[in-house]
Amino acid sequence: MRLPPLVLPVITTLIPSIQAWGFYGHKTVALLASRYLLPETAVFVQTYLYRGQSIMDAAVWADRYAHIPLGRYSKTWHYIDAQDDPPRVCEVNYNRDCAVSGSGCIVSALVNMTERIQNESLPWAQRAQALRFILHFLGDIHQPLHTEHKQLGGNRIKVLFHGHEANLHSIWDSRILESFRGRPTERGIISFTNELQDRIESGEYKSEATVEGWGKCLNISSAEECALVWAGGANRWVCEYVLKDEELEGKELGGEYAEGAVGIIEKSIAQAGYRLAGWLNMLVVGRHGLDEGVGMGVNGGWKVLEGVREGFEDLDMEIEGQFREVEGGFEGLRVQY
Numbered sequence: 001m002r003l004p005p006l007v008l009p010v011i012t013t014l015i016p017s018i019q020a021w022g023f024y025g026h027k028t029v030a031l032l033a034s035r036y037l038l039p040e041t042a043v044f045v046q047t048y049l050y051r052g053q054s055i056m057d058a059a060v061w062a063d064r065y066a067h068i069p070l071g072r073y074s075k076t077w078h079y080i081d082a083q084d085d086p087p088r089v090c091e092v093n094y095n096r097d098c099a100v101s102g103s104g105c106i107v108s109a110l111v112n113m114t115e116r117i118q119n120e121s122l123p124w125a126q127r128a129q130a131l132r133f134i135l136h137f138l139g140d141i142h143q144p145l146h147t148e149h150k151q152l153g154g155n156r157i158k159v160l161f162h163g164h165e166a167n168l169h170s171i172w173d174s175r176i177l178e179s180f181r182g183r184p185t186e187r188g189i190i191s192f193t194n195e196l197q198d199r200i201e202s203g204e205y206k207s208e209a210t211v212e213g214w215g216k217c218l219n220i221s222s223a224e225e226c227a228l229v230w231a232g233g234a235n236r237w238v239c240e241y242v243l244k245d246e247e248l249e250g251k252e253l254g255g256e257y258a259e260g261a262v263g264i265i266e267k268s269i270a271q272a273g274y275r276l277a278g279w280l281n282m283l284v285v286g287r288h289g290l291d292e293g294v295g296m297g298v299n300g301g302w303k304v305l306e307g308v309r310e311g312f313e314d315l316d317m318e319i320e321g322q323f324r325e326v327e328g329g330f331e332g333l334r335v336q337y
Helices: 010-012 022-034 040-047 055-059 059-067 068-078 106-118 124-140 167-183 184-200 220-240 256-284 316-324
Strands: 160-162 164-167
Touching: 022 055, 022 068, 022 124, 022 167, 022 184, 040 256, 055 059, 055 124, 055 160, 059 068, 059 124, 068 106, 068 124, 106 124, 106 220, 106 256, 124 220, 124 256, 160 167, 164 167, 184 256, 220 256
Parallel strands: none
Antiparallel strands: 160 164
């Protein structure tokens, strides 16, 4: 089924009001990853995105999907509830923590979607959905409060941010980053991505952004193990910074706290983008490709990877209809229904 020419741009640009890592973070993760895709991987990604849909658009789809009736089953897939005791103990335990929700967690979801995208017997639409989930979940799993159970991942910790009421989870998702970088625009996201890429290739991240560092666990046959490594790294920040001061309730966090957090957030986004590229390369080509010199000279600057799929699947038409019904009514994925 083909959409009328004026409908498709609406589908590819609508976004929710609140997302994990926010609009800024998720789109930056995906765009940064596109800079390190091997040529074969880039073609594969384009094949599983609609014409006019960018890799940045696809990266925010999963949050919107979790808020409609058709996709509500997936809402617990965006986090894992670590039953630890910050700031004294921070640790992620799959058998203990993934079972909390009763319907899966981000670790099991990444394992599942990694398997599904490789399954050539599945219809195009299902593999395309698996790609959208992977683009999103690699971002989520690097957000510290998406790896923590305490107070619903910080949603129940009420704070002030530049004089306005907020909760701890929301300021880590988007408000801290936006307070330092402004409201997210495509130009701003591309500029931020270029900056992170510079840090990876010649700046402060260079010594860590290596195959032996950030790219150490990219074995798609051990997806559960790798997802736990990433979740554990994010979770450590909960003890080391996010909740190191247990008495955050009611505090103003727009000053010194935010200044200390923004560097953590930016580095986590860079890690997520780097690892996402390696993961997609492994899925498509069988090698991570992160040491092959793919970078600014190939896909960088202001170029944004876009899809080539013509027409629109019936299921996605139905999903888009539900998006329109609830647009603007999102409350955050950790809010219990």
